Amino acid sequence: MKNxxxxxxxPCEKEKISSTxxxxxxxxxxxxxxxxxxxxxxxxxxxxxxxxAVEHGCQHREGKIKIILEATTSKVSIKVxxxxxxxxxxxxxxxxxxxxxxxIGLWMxxxxxxxxxxxxxxxxxxxxxxxx
Amino acid sequence: METIIKKNHAxxxxxxxxDLTNSERFRTIINELIKKDIKNIxxxxxxxxxxxxxxxxxxxxxxxxxxxxxxxxxxxxxxSEYVQKIFKMVDLNKIVEIK
Numbered sequence: 001m002k003n004x005x006x007x008x009x010x011p012c013e014k015e016k017i018s019s020t021x022x023x024x025x026x027x028x029x030x031x032x033x034x035x036x037x038x039x040x041x042x043x044x045x046x047x048x049x050x051x052x053a054v055e056h057g058c059q060h061r062e063g064k065i066k067i068i069l070e071a072t073t074s075k076v077s078i079k080v081x082x083x084x085x086x087x088x089x090x091x092x093x094x095x096x097x098x099x100x101x102x103x104i105g106l107w108m109x110x111x112x113x114x115x116x117x118x119x120x121x122x123x124x125x126x127x128x129x130x131x132x
Numbered sequence: 133m134e135t136i137i138k139k140n141h142a143x144x145x146x147x148x149x150x151d152l153t154n155s156e157r158f159r160t161i162i163n164e165l166i167k168k169d170i171k172n173i174x175x176x177x178x179x180x181x182x183x184x185x186x187x188x189x190x191x192x193x194x195x196x197x198x199x200x201x202x203x204x205x206x207x208x209x210x211x212s213e214y215v216q217k218i219f220k221m222v223d224l225n226k227i228v229e230i231k
Contacts, residue, residue, distance in 0.1 A: 014152045040217060047184040051152045097222060100192060104222070105185035111221055 004031065006069040010050065012058035012083065017050045024067065024078075031071045034131045041112040042078060045127050048105035049080045057082025057123050074131040079124065086122030133157050137170060145176045150187030158190035162197050171203025178209040183218055195228050206231060 006027050010020040021043060028042045035041070046067075053065045063083030070077045092106050109116060115128040133154070134145040142165050147154060165173060175191070191207075198205045207230045210216055224230065 017151065017153070018149055040214065043182075043214070044218070047151065047182075051184060051186060054152065100189065102189060104188050104192075108185055108218075108221065 004069075004071045006071075008067040008069075010065045010067065012054060012060070012063045012065060014051070014054045017047070017054065020050060020067070021046045024069065027069060028076075031069075031076065032073055033071055033076055034073055035076060035129050036132065038076060038129060041129055042076070044112050045078060045109050048109050049078070049125055049127065052087070052105060052125075053080055053082035053084075056087040057084030059084055076129045077126055079126040081124045084123050086119075089118050089122055133161065135161055135165075137165075137168075140170050141172045141174070142170045143174045143176050145178065146180050148179055148181050150180060150183045150190075152184065152186045155184075155186040155190045158187075158194050162194045166197060166201050166203070171198060171201050173198055173203065173205050175205070175207045176209050177207060177215060178211060180210075180215055181212045183215050188218070188222060188224075191224070191228065204229075 008020065008023055008027075010016050024046050025039060025043055028039055031038075050065065057065070060083065065083070066081045068079040070079070089106070092103060097104065097107050106116075109127055113127045114130045117126040117128075118124065133147060136143040136145070144161060162173070173194075195205045205228055207224075207228055210219065210230060219225065219230065
């Protein structure tokens with residue numbers, strides 16, 4: 001049940017999302033966790049939260065996005081902190097999939113994750129995965 | 133992204149990853165094809181290994197534009213397990229024909 005914490009930083013550039021997800025996936029593969037389909041769940045989540053961080057939290061391109069992975073054998077969390085002013089997640093739909101161009105990302109995270117937490121400012125999101 | 137046109141049919145072959153960096157191209161291409169009266173469109177996913185919500189959003193949008201113009205969208209050659217799982221998650225086969 002030992003806690004493991006990994007921190008990764010990403011520049012505020014959408015072109016860096018893909019290589020950062022690869023880094024996250026490599027770290028997740030090495031974790032000793034008993035969570036079904038964890039790599040898929042983390043990949044889906046990372047793609048969406050990093051895209052969201054770049055789109056809404058990177059008003060200044062020189063800023064950095066911080067990603068913190070925390071893991072035990074039965075629980076993994078991924079936390080993303082962007083340097084922006086926060087986004088209003090209250091207006092976002094989590095439970096119904098709107099077949100529209102926008103607003104699908106958080107629905108997808110909610111589908112694969114066990115819990116999603118936001119800070120009040122809206123620039124920090126933590127997504128949790130538990131073993132069943 | 134490659135586009136092959138034969139009479140009033142078009143086959144669009146996207147790249148390996150469809151995400152925020154390239155998904156906007158779908159909208160541009162579909163609008164160009166509709167202007168040319170090409171309304172039977174296939175997205176050939178033979179090269180696609182990953183897709184995110186911006187890519188899914190563009191599929192929903194393209195499907196809407198094509199249907200509004202009395203055309204048909206079909207998705208073929210979905211080989212990646214990741215993409216298959218994402219399509220299943222959103223029940224895409226209920227909206228778009230997947231072959």
